[in-house]
Each structure stands twice: as structure tokens, then as C-alpha cells.
Amino acid sequence: MATERQVSMAQFRADLDTINPTRGISEIVVHHTWSPDAAAYRGLETVRAVRRYHVEVRGWSDNGYHVMIGPSGAIFLCRPIEQPGAHTAGRNAHSVGVSFIANFDRDEPGSYAGLRAGQEVVAALLERFELDANAIRFHREFANKTCPGLKLGLAEFRRQVEAAGSRANPARPKVVLLPGGEVIECHAAVEDGVTRVDLRPVAEALGWAVHDRLKEQGKVYVVKGEG
Numbered sequence: 074m075a076t077e078r079q080v081s082m083a084q085f086r087a088d089l090d091t092i093n094p095t096r097g098i099s100e101i102v103v104h105h106t107w108s109p110d111a112a113a114y115r116g117l118e119t120v121r122a123v124r125r126y127h128v129e130v131r132g133w134s135d136n137g138y139h140v141m142i143g144p145s146g147a148i149f150l151c152r153p154i155e156q157p158g159a160h161t162a163g164r165n166a167h168s169v170g171v172s173f174i175a176n177f178d179r180d181e182p183g184s185y186a187g188l189r190a191g192q193e194v195v196a197a198l199l200e201r202f203e204l205d206a207n208a209i210r211f212h213r214e215f216a217n218k219t220c221p222g223l224k225l226g227l228a229e230f231r232r233q234v235e236a237a238g239s240r241a242n243p244a245r246p247k248v249v250l251l252p253g254g255e256v257i258e259c260h261a262a263v264e265d266g267v268t269r270v271d272l273r274p275v276a277e278a279l280g281w282a283v284h285d286r287l288k289e290q291g292k293v294y295v296v297k298g299e300g
């Protein structure tokens with residue numbers, strides 16, 4: 074049964090809000106496809122090929138994974154999350170399987186744009202099912218495999234997902250201008266002890282202007298007393 078479709082991050086979040094799985098989801102298991110690797114990726118066609126392999130060769134009812142992520146950050150909904158997947162022996166009943174189209178034994182995560190999209194997907198799943206980063210598991214914890222690849226470390230991956238979650242959730246720290254107590258609507262987060270705040274809304278609330286026309290040259294100008 075063909076169920077895969079590409080969605081934006083916003084659609085992924087909206088879809089998550091509309092489903093109500095009753096199977097007690099308590100883990101997100103992360104995979105890589107290994108083959109096809111990032112270089113072999115051909116968009117939706119690759120996702121369909123994985124589904125056909127799982128159905129026709131492995132004999133499963135659908136793609137084994139719930140979500141697949143492309144090297145450029147495309148998000149593909151595969152098997153419906155309400156149904157148990159077929160991706161990690163012994164863990165399928167209560168988990169969601171997310172797979173990067175990559176071979177992270179060889180492909181460099183640092184030059185794989187989809188890594189961040191996948192981490193945002195995992196962050197959204199954690200938020201939806203009220204789980205913390207300890208619920209992120211790697212397939213290799215449960216199988217004699219390297220999946221999701223030797224170049225990915227679980228502790229770092231969990232930290233990056235937590236950071237993605239705080240970027241995605243502007244409800245957490247608010248910026249309050251003093252005196253006066255004006256609340257600035259912007260992304261604000263403390264990541265690894267560093268406070269990160271969107272510059273433009275804060276600067277503009279202070280009556281400063283931000284010029285980023287030269288950002289290709291590595292410069293953003295913040296001009297006091299303008300605008």
C-alpha cells in the first residue's frame with residue numbers, strides 16, 4: 074500500500090496533531106538506510122523504491138519506517154504512525170522509526186543538510202508524545218549493526234535534537250525589555266549555556282535597524298537610531 078508523501082515541517086507538525094495513536098509510543102528509533110546512500114537519492118522515487126523492497130522482498134505490509142528524511146532535508150511520511158513499524162526487532166510495538174536516506178558509516182553528517190530536518194522531526198515527535206531526549210534510541214542499541222552509522226553519536230544527536238526542540242518552540246524563554254516590560258515575540262533559547270535570541274525583533278524593538286544585504290560577505294549591520 075502506497076502511503077508515502079512529502080510534507081513540510083509545518084505540515085508534519087500539523088499532521089502529528091491530528092493523529093491519536095493508541096499503541097503507547099515511548100521511543101523514537103533512528104536509522105540510516107545504508108543503501109541507498111545520499112548519493113543515490115532521487116527524491117520520492119527513492120522512498121518508493123525502499124517501500125517496494127520492504128513489501129515485495131521482505132514481505133511487509135508497507136514501508137518499514139514511519140518517516141524518511143532526504144539528504145536535502147525533505148521529509149517523507151511513510152507508514153502511518155498509528156501502526157507499528159517494521160524497523161527494529163523487539164521495539165516496533167511502541168516506537169516510531171525515522172530513517173535518514175544516507176550511509177553514515179561513510180557519508181559525513183556535517184555536510185548532510187537533512188540532518189537538521191531529521192532532528193527537528195524527532196524533536197516534534199518527542200514533543201507530541203511527551204517524551205524527553207532519553208527516548209531517542211539508535212537501532213544499533215538493539216541489533217548487531219552500525220545503524221544509523223558510525224559517524225553519528227547518540228549523546229551528541231540527543232543534544233542536537235534538544236536544541237532543535239528549543240528553536241522550534243518560541244514559547245520558551247521570552248525576551249522582556251526593561252524598563253517597561255515589553256515582551257518581544259521571537260525565538261529565544263539557552264543552548265549549552267549560550268543564550269541565543271533572534272536579533273531583528275529585539276533590535277527593532279530598541280529602535281535599531283538591521284541590514285543584512287551584505288550577509289553573503291559575512292556581515293550584518295545593526296544601525297543605532299535608524300528606522
Ligand SMILES: [Zn+2]
Binds near residue numbers: 221
Ligand atoms: Zn536501522
